[in-house]
Amino acid sequence: MGEDHTIMGGKVHVYRRENSRFWQCSTYLAGKNRRVSTKEDSLSRAKDFAEDWYLGLRGLQRSGDIVAEKTFKTAAQQFEREYEVITGGQRNPAYVEGHSSRLRNHLLPFFGALGLSQITPGKVQEYRIQRLRAAEGHKPPARTTMHHEMVTLRQVLKTAIRHGWLAHLPDISLPYGSSGKITHRAWFSPEEYRRLYETTRKQAQAAKGKAWQWAASQLHDYVLFMANTGLRPDEANNLEYRDVSIVEDDSTGETILEIEVRGKRGVGYCKSTTGAVLPFQRLLKRNTPQPTDRVFPANHKKQFNRILDQQTLKFGRDGNRRTAYSLRHTYICLRLLEGADIYQIAKNCRTSVEMIEKYYASHIKTTLDAAAINVRRNRQAAQQQRPILQKGKSRSVRPRPARRSRSGAGSIQ
Numbered sequence: 001m002g003e004d005h006t007i008m009g010g011k012v013h014v015y016r017r018e019n020s021r022f023w024q025c026s027t028y029l030a031g032k033n034r035r036v037s038t039k040e041d042s043l044s045r046a047k048d049f050a051e052d053w054y055l056g057l058r059g060l061q062r063s064g065d066i067v068a069e070k071t072f073k074t075a076a077q078q079f080e081r082e083y084e085v086i087t088g089g090q091r092n093p094a095y096v097e098g099h100s101s102r103l104r105n106h107l108l109p110f111f112g113a114l115g116l117s118q119i120t121p122g123k124v125q126e127y128r129i130q131r132l133r134a135a136e137g138h139k140p141p142a143r144t145t146m147h148h149e150m151v152t153l154r155q156v157l158k159t160a161i162r163h164g165w166l167a168h169l170p171d172i173s174l175p176y177g178s179s180g181k182i183t184h185r186a187w188f189s190p191e192e193y194r195r196l197y198e199t200t201r202k203q204a205q206a207a208k209g210k211a212w213q214w215a216a217s218q219l220h221d222y223v224l225f226m227a228n229t230g231l232r233p234d235e236a237n238n239l240e241y242r243d244v245s246i247v248e249d250d251s252t253g254e255t256i257l258e259i260e261v262r263g264k265r266g267v268g269y270c271k272s273t274t275g276a277v278l279p280f281q282r283l284l285k286r287n288t289p290q291p292t293d294r295v296f297p298a299n300h301k302k303q304f305n306r307i308l309d310q311q312t313l314k315f316g317r318d319g320n321r322r323t324a325y326s327l328r329h330t331y332i333c334l335r336l337l338e339g340a341d342i343y344q345i346a347k348n349c350r351t352s353v354e355m356i357e358k359y360y361a362s363h364i365k366t367t368l369d370a371a372a373i374n375v376r377r378n379r380q381a382a383q384q385q386r387p388i389l390q391k392g393k394s395r396s397v398r399p400r401p402a403r404r405s406r407s408g409a410g411s412i413q
Contacts, residue, residue: 007047012054014038014046025050029057031068032115072119073112075160076103082159102152106131111153116166119157124150124172150174185359186320187329188227190337192313197223199307217286219300219307221279223327228276230331230349233324235263241284242291246277261350268350300324332360 004015012027023046026035036053040046060066080103084096110127111119131149132140150172160166188196200220207216226236243260249271257272257280283295304324308314314322328349335345342361346353 005043005047007050008054012050014043014050025053027054027057029054030061030066032071069115069117070160070165071112072114072116072156073108075116075163075165076108076112076156078163079156079159083155098148099152099155102149103156106149107153107156116157116160119170121171124153124170125175128174184316184318184320185329186316186322186326187333188313188322188326190334193227193330193334195311196307196313197227199311203307214286215298215300215303217282218296218298219303221282222296222300223304224279225276225283225295226324226327227330227334228274228279229257229259229270229272230328230335230345231259231261231270232263232328235261236296237294238262239295240292241289241295244280244295246280263350270348270350329360332356336361 002015002017002020004013006013012025014023014025016023021041023038023040023043024035025038025046026033028034034057038046038049038053040049057066080100083099087096107127110130111123114123128146131146135141154169154172157166157169157172161169197220200216200223204213204216204220207213222236225231226233231239239259239261243262245258247256247258248254249256254274255277256274257270257276259270259272261268261270280295283289287293289295301324305314308322316322332345332349336342336356342356343353346356349356
């Protein structure tokens with residue numbers, strides 16, 4: 001055991017750890033524990049050092065150079081305690097856990113001991129540099145990863161503001177022209193989509209009478225169903241047979257599916273194209289389900305990826321990796337290619353017009369109106385509007401007065 005002595009009425013501790021010849025001193029001041037090594041091996045000199053050190057800290061506190069404030073760690077603990085309770089049932093548990101994971105692994109080791117007022121834009125920039133340097137020799141953190149860490153940091157600082165621990169939110173935006181390049185979401189062009197579903201159809205036909213017949217048939221219907229409804233993969237995984245109805249649409253007179261969707265945006269509704277009806281009817285016939293059974297009870301990820309690899313469809317033109325989510329992107333892009341209203345697509349896909357314009361419509365050529373772009377002025381009309389130059393001066397062409405009739409009365413026809 002080490003030795004421990006108190007001075008200054010018990011406000012300062014002078015102690016020495018085992019296997020150390022130097023004395024250290026500590027005190028609790030302005031809301032936090034403070035400690036320093038005296039660099040002395042004599043107890044009397046160490047006490048003199050500790051007394052001077054403590055009196056110096058008290059002087060800094062009186063002058064305002066040391067302010068009692070909460071640390072980032074305290075604010076982070078308060079944020080975690082509040083966030084899980086307040087957002088209960090509204091946020092995916094994995095999303096909530098993501099905040100805790102980012103705090104535990106990255107933010108607290110860097111910011112934890114700092115006072116909230118010490119978290120400045122410069123300090124946040126140092127954090128970004130430290131994260132990038134720590135990845136030297138390895139794959140650096142993705143832009144999205146860093147963005148999520150900044151979101152968590154901002155949430156903690158907002159918690160501190162709500163409790164009066166911080167006066168204002170510092171600017172933690174990324175400097176130096178940080179706007180990211182808009183990339184296309186990975187989707188299947190009409191030709192690629194046809195290749196995909198023809199391949200799944202052939203595999204389903206070739207599997208008849210074999211052990212994997214059910215899985216191959218389910219995958220084929222999954223591809224068609226997803227590309228004709230625009231559901232997210234998690235929404236399709238949660239879908240039950242009682243959520244889907246086959247109806248005659250009043251406005252088009254076509255047979256479609258009306259789907260009650262439960263996913264990341266809560267409960268929403270979707271109307272499919274006619275191409276989703278036959279796959280759903282096959283699912284009903286194949287599975288003879290109860291109303292509460294899942295439409296797609298199995299995970300077809302490995303099957304789907306194997307077919308993408310076989311048909312060299314795993315990566316798009318821009319190198320983006322395709323997944324089951326790409327079927328949703330394909331639905332949106334094909335609707336846009338057909339000239340569907342972008343607002344109606346957004347409502348049917350439970351997203352925003354802004355998201356569709358940003359990630360989908362920006363690279364759909366049919367959204368550009370050539371008649372509005374290739375406008376040409378009438379040359380004859382343009383020449384008549386030009387001023388007549390005479391002796392270096394310009395004047396406008398005035399309209400001629402109305403010609404008098406033979407009776408002498410002026411008339412306007």
